[in-house]
Amino acid sequence: MRTFGTPEFWFILEAARWTLALSAIAVFFGGIGGLAVALSRVSPLAWVRGLATAFVQVFQGTPLLLQLFLIFFGAPILGLDINPWIAAGVALSLNTAAFLGQIWRGCIEAIPRGQWEAAEALNLSYTSRMRDVVLPQAWKIAVPPTVGYLVQVIKGTSLAAIIGFTEITRAGQIVNNATFQPLLVFSVVAAIYFVMCWPLSLLAGHMERRLASTLTR
Amino acid sequence: MAQALRCGLPSVNYTFQFGDVFAAWPLLLKGTWTTIQLSFLAMVLGLVVAVLCAWGKTSGPRPLRFLINTYIELIRNTPFLVQLFFFFFALPALGLRWSPYTAALTALVVNLGAYAAEIIRAGIESIPRGQVEAGLALNLKRWEIFRFVIIKPALRAIYPALTSQFILLMLSSAVVSVISADDLTSVAANLQSQTFRSFEIYIVVAGIYLLLSMAFSALFKLVFNATLNYPDRK
Numbered sequence: 462m463r464t465f466g467t468p469e470f471w472f473i474l475e476a477a478r479w480t481l482a483l484s485a486i487a488v489f490f491g492g493i494g495g496l497a498v499a500l501s502r503v504s505p506l507a508w509v510r511g512l513a514t515a516f517v518q519v520f521q522g523t524p525l526l527l528q529l530f531l532i533f534f535g536a537p538i539l540g541l542d543i544n545p546w547i548a549a550g551v552a553l554s555l556n557t558a559a560f561l562g563q564i565w566r567g568c569i570e571a572i573p574r575g576q577w578e579a580a581e582a583l584n585l586s587y588t589s590r591m592r593d594v595v596l597p598q599a600w601k602i603a604v605p606p607t608v609g610y611l612v613q614v615i616k617g618t619s620l621a622a623i624i625g626f627t628e629i630t631r632a633g634q635i636v637n638n639a640t641f642q643p644l645l646v647f648s649v650v651a652a653i654y655f656v657m658c659w660p661l662s663l664l665a666g667h668m669e670r671r672l673a674s675t676l677t678r
Numbered sequence: 679m680a681q682a683l684r685c686g687l688p689s690v691n692y693t694f695q696f697g698d699v700f701a702a703w704p705l706l707l708k709g710t711w712t713t714i715q716l717s718f719l720a721m722v723l724g725l726v727v728a729v730l731c732a733w734g735k736t737s738g739p740r741p742l743r744f745l746i747n748t749y750i751e752l753i754r755n756t757p758f759l760v761q762l763f764f765f766f767f768a769l770p771a772l773g774l775r776w777s778p779y780t781a782a783l784t785a786l787v788v789n790l791g792a793y794a795a796e797i798i799r800a801g802i803e804s805i806p807r808g809q810v811e812a813g814l815a816l817n818l819k820r821w822e823i824f825r826f827v828i829i830k831p832a833l834r835a836i837y838p839a840l841t842s843q844f845i846l847l848m849l850s851s852a853v854v855s856v857i858s859a860d861d862l863t864s865v866a867a868n869l870q871s872q873t874f875r876s877f878e879i880y881i882v883v884a885g886i887y888l889l890l891s892m893a894f895s896a897l898f899k900l901v902f903n904a905t906l907n908y909p910d911r912k
Contacts (some may be wrong), residue, residue, distance in 0.1 A: 655752065655755045
């Protein structure tokens with residue numbers, strides 16, 4: 462039986478790059494999807510709003526684990542190979558899109574109506590109204606909660622371990638199966654997540670307070 | 679099975695068979711009940727932990743505040759799955775013996791306690807100082823001020839955040855299936871290994887979770903109307 466030593470520690474630490482890679486994929490595609498969801502939810506077209514609302518309802522109303530399973534086991538139905546990378550990437554991106562979309566919709570709606578009306582009065586097109594007037598202002602208040610949400614994304618990637626994707630948690634399980642030192646192994650795993658997430662949490666909190674102080678001034 | 683239907687898309691060559699899934703409805707019902715029970719217990723116990731922590735963090739002595747802060751930050755910055763492994767694999771290595779269900783419940787309570795404590799603290803801090811001072815002027819004890827002055831309006835202010843945290847908890851309880859805690863997702867995983875109808879099973883179970891989260895939010899609305907919905911002058 463092996464004991465937990467430096468090679469085991471490196472094995473877990475090296476798996477952190479897959480956690481980070483998966484988080485980056487989820488944030489990139491989820492960010493694009495989230496913007497689409499947020500814009501759809503404030504769209505003037507009722508059916509677009511309805512579609513986006515249904516999307517958010519489904520992805521916020523079911524467990525991320527089940528979304529992961531459905532995509533993992535659903536891929537063969539569409540004739541695709543079962544692949545933990547694709548399943549985890551797609552599931553996390555869709556989930557992130559729903560949550561970021563919901564956060565960003567709140568930010569867009571927080572922009573005073575007068576700004577929209579002014580843009581309309583200036584006869585700006587929809588694209589220009591959004592791109593030049595509403596979104597830049599919404600962006601300012603959207604940054605702190607978005608940074609805060611990154612923590613949720615990183616933690617969410619741990620579920621990919623369940624479908625056999627070797628990121629930090631799965632690496633921890635593998636090491637634990639070889640060493641039978643669960644207390645040490647899972648403490649190390651937790652510590653690595655903590656080192657990745659805590660600075661982001663602090664940053665988000667700091668940005669939130671700074672934003673709150675500029676808004677009350 | 680009789681209930682088979684063909685999917686019409688040209689590239690899809692798969693026969694959906696829901697027969698095995700629906701035949702197992704007593705198991706699914708039992709799993710659903712376990713999930714409801716587990717979530718409900720975790721909500722109640724987690725709320726108790728959270729209220730105690732929020733109280734300690736806002737008005738406890740310094741070392742206590744530090745301890746509570748450490749607990750909250752540790753839980754909020756690590757994944758629930760790792761916390762669950764910690765409770766289920768690591769603590770028994772120290773000699774603690776417990777069932778998957780108890781380990782799952784403990785992990786959920788500890789997890790929710792940290793998130794809800796932060797939410798409740800924000801609620802407590804939203805109460806104007808003057809209210810607390812008025813309580814002091816009426817010679818109320820500190821816990822009396824907490825109980826009669828602070829908690830109700832604070833709960834009202836944070837009700838939406840708190841209840842959505844509850845629903846998130848119910849959804850993340852699906853994760854406890856990895857230690858086979860008999861919840862809905864564990865039942866689904868068992869059925870999956872017996873029938874190999876993975877997609878059909880998980881789509882039905884995802885539907886059940888969706889209904890559960892809608893039911894919980896309807897219930898929370900009822901509770902709000904019954905207990906916290908008093909008129910205010912805002």
